[in-house]
Amino acid sequence: MAGLESEADNDGETRPLLQDNDGLSRASSSSTLAKGPEASSDEEAGSITTLPPSRSAEDDVLPETSPLGRTVTWGSAYIIVISRVIGSGIFATPGSIVRAVGSPGLALLLWVAGAVAAACGLAVSLEYGCMLPRSGGHKVYLEFTYRHPRFLASTLIATHIILLGFSASNCVIFSRYTLFALGLDADVSDFWRKAVAVGLLTVITFIHGCLPKLGIRIQNWLGWMKVGIIIFMILSGIYVVLFREASDVRADRSLPVWDDLWEGSVWNWGTISVAYFQIIYSYSGLDNVNNILNEVKDPIRTLPSITSTALFTAASLYTLINVAYFLVVPIDEIKGSGEMIAALFFERLFGHHIGGIVLPLAIALSAVGNVMVVIFAQARLKQEIARQGFLPFSELLSSTRPFGSPLGGLLLHFIPSFLVIVVPPSSDVYSFILSVEGYPGQFISVAIGGGLIWLRFKRPDLQRPFKAWIPAVLVTLGLSSSLIVAPFFAPGGFPAYAIVGLSM
Template sequence: MSSTIQPSNRDANIAMSDLKRHNLEIQRAVTQSTFSPDENEKNNSVEAGELTFAEDTAGGLGRHLGVFSTTFLIIGRIIGSGIFSTPSSITKSTGSVGAAMFMWVIGFIISMAGLFVWLEFGCMIPRSGGEKVYLEASYRRPRHMTSILFAIQSVLLGFSATGCITFASNIVLAADTKVSEHTSRGIAGAAMVFVAFMHGLTPKLGVKVMNVVGVLKIGIVVFIVVTGWVVLGGGTRIKDPHASFRNAFEGSVRHSNPYATALYKVLSSFAGWSNAAYILNEVKNPVRTLKIAGPLAVTTCGLLYIFANISYYSAATPAEVSASGVTVASFFMMKVFGKTASRVLSVFVGISALGNVMTVTYAHARVNQEIAKEGVLPFSSFWASTWPMGAPTGGLFLHFVPSIIMITAIPFGDAYNFIIDVEGYPRAIVFFSVVVGLFLLRWKKPFAERPFRVFLPIAGFFLVGQSFLLVAPFLRPPGGKGDTSQPYWAYPLVGIGVMILGLVYYVILVHILPKMGNYSLKREKIVLADGTHVMKFVKSKEE
């Protein structure tokens, strides 16, 4: 006699659950099979420009920069003329020690936030070019517009004039003699020529020189910091070293425009935090190196900057700091040690400014080369070339020319502050666009490989900081006058004008000329004799 065993309700439920799960897996497999492996990879990959990674990294010097050199490439860019000169104009803009110090702290935090955004991009797309690459990856349409807009502002405003001017000013100050403005311009121009030839003809020696100067820069700032501690401890002839810190916020301005101007100058002094992103094609193990070198360099500089400002205020009143102009560090040494020490420090500050010119030129030449590789500039093959020594000589020349023009055409003094302001506004537009692009890519490419992921609230904080920098310069300051003889709204308008010029160039090149000439633009890839790959616009006649 046989018996049938009936399944329990529990067993039936388990079987039904397994069946549903099996059907769901089949549905997923069918859905995924509608995409080829190449399409799945494309959906999850992040592309920039039209050259492949292998093509973009071909040619040049290869990967020769380790953690040490990359760290000092960042430090060398950050510590330039800013910490030795801009505290005077920042104090003048904010009106008090407390407000000025607050701007330095905020600038440090914003710079760290920006660094983390750039780390995500740099680790995800480890290619030279920095913002140029990140904007191209974020904004794929309209084609070529992003590349052209960035190219125009980068070429026109990517100069090293301010560092050369500061170098010349400090050398003249150290000589303790009066010279004509033409002589000062000659010194500044000679500095630019020296740096360009060094990086063009002996690029690897140039890296070693930058490392040595970077160590010297840290030593200079550390000396100022330690001297400040001695002053605060009562070990010098300064009678009341704590006077500036009593009622530290007394006299602070109550309008946003001066704070925006001050923040521009602070961020200009921190500007090198993104420097490694421009030369990643030459960095060994770029992802690991970026993760170490970036935070180490920016944190070191940020702490030194804050302590250096405390040192300045320990020896001089806010009014004295405001009136010291671009020689605030030398003024500090004169107050503490006398005129001879001031002259000696001027030499070192001049060397520091020259070192800044070296690192800016080294990095920006490679940005210019990456721009040229996209073929959006006339004679792109020339600008992209690494002949004869493997250095981007075309990119160097493209950096050298506007630098020399600025040195010879812009008067010293008040023009120094205006140049910094003008440089800062387009940079804020670009940085704002990059961080918006990060949010877009998180949405469009959520599964893209990201060796480093920035905490989104940090990226949001950086976005807020850039938004403030874009809006505040148009708010009327007290008395309707900014920190230069130009109208307060002049520098943001000049910056916007540069971006509009890029848009006009894009419309003419991509739309108007092809329509007038009855042709269409096609893209062609060429390989130079040095192995560099370059994209090129080719005219195709319409029938």
């Protein structure tokens, strides 16, 4: 990566944003003038500029050191990404996806298409992230690209992050799988389902706020455990295939075979889009580490490697685990499983005691891991918004006192998450959360993709250590645009999630 020196990489604040014809960045040139002529030779050698960035549009997105320090290593960054990507989606959504699209074949096709779309979207995030390696993610990219009217992009993205950046879905899954394992799922009231979910949200907020180092250790351990659970489920499906003649599971003739893989497929785009939003949710989070790049060691080299590794891991596991579901659970049961398809999978393979109690509790723990990494990243993102003065009491909300953690960001994250859990009915809350998170995100995806193409032509002077393939950007733009208009063509009228998303 031209322009990076190994010494500077270790310190983190290295790469100039802009490159002039004489080989010096504009930012470092202005810093040289500020520091005097004796600093000139050091600047030309690529040494670190220690002056704080100005409030200009150019300097405000330069790399800077987080008040929490550069403490996130490659391994921790990978867990932050993979544990965010592999959350409740793969354990909860396959049943509702098959019910919506009608057949296992079309469902599998959508999961593969989701991986391709995720790769295209990831390319856009990588170009922006390596070009502007600072915490804030989409907020930074939109602010840098769309500067007029002033503060419009900042206000819109800050509103989106504050109102829709919550951790409700995996809290709901934790509650349902925990109650299922305890045999209480059918008997408890809505109040207790929501109380368990809110309890998890409260405990994790407390850990990240008051015991931040312990929180990082716990989320790392839970992330690896989650990957292990999915691998175990895939191996269980392979066991069914290899020993199907001796297996009681295969005695059920309602299990799908290749001849009827596409039977019952629903090809209406409005219907497919609803299922596809849930698949997008399952792949979301590949850019999770973009939100905390100020804390990542050597962010420009780390970002592409961890995200591409995480995408390959997730795509492989998702495809294989869906095949395992179809091999073990009858298609009619899959369609009626709601969010409990993984519980049915385990119960059919291992019986009620292990499959209905122990393994659902393991899935509940994996949901805990997802909630932890989402809160970890979102709290820091909201702290960045407060640091820039877009919120009342910004100085208080951006402080890291007294525990060296973003307490203000954690509070801002807790409130909307709490409301989303307790307000909607329990029967509808999960699918509603997935859709209402996914739909407004398509508008941001269009703005980010279009902005990237615009910058290619208007700002060729920007250094781009990673360059997205333009067809991949166009795929992202086309898919996001089609998903925006899809609710208008859905059978049964304009869905509630789209109304809420447009309102946001």
